[in-house]
Amino acid sequence: MSLAANAPKYLVLAVLAAGLGVAVWQSLGPAERAKGYIVNVNEPELSAIGRSGKVLFEANCAACHGLKAAGTDKGPPLVHEIYNPGHHSDAAFFFAAQRGVRQHHWPYGNMPPQPQVSEQQITSIVQYVRELQVANGIPYRPHRM
Template structure:
């Protein structure tokens, strides 16, 4: 099958636009504060309350006071981080080992020093309860 020059030009244009959009998402970061989300905090379980304090001390500088995002890091109260896409284990690995940037343009996340696995589990309990209260399952 032979493609016309017009068809080839359209395909090349579509590939260029797709490559630009992929680059934008992966490396350029948000163009504005569109990545910062409003967050409703529900009544929390005891474990999630512990996690909230730990989150404030260890995570909020980058991810925001209520995990709604900042100019330094993405919101965790976002559909990208729903349990079916990022498991609790993924949060544990990110906190203990760091992670490569793969959804946002903020750069790689370094490991969080001085936080135990149990404390990370409490932080995850907090994040999950807040996610659920904000429609992220």
């Protein structure tokens, strides 16, 4: 038989395989799915502001975003191309910390505001994250839609 004659059978098999893949993915809980987003992060020698930001990050952000902003089962990695400064500016980090942010890239749910962190502290935290990003090959890249 020719490929054209068997095309409907192959199509049915492909749809079944895709459906099975989706079913397996959906059967995993959010924590199991999120583990796939944790990244390895190299920490560079940090600036003075970056070192201050690291201490603040570990105290206020690491419980969800992980040590070195590598991600956890509770929050995404910030050392990720999605957060390059051309896509998520420093202002986006300020907004998220001050007002919270609705889930839009990851399966973790909404991020609540962090009112215990001052603007000056956010500045240091953002500097730390940006230094980690640059050290891990994530420089500014213009966002294209």
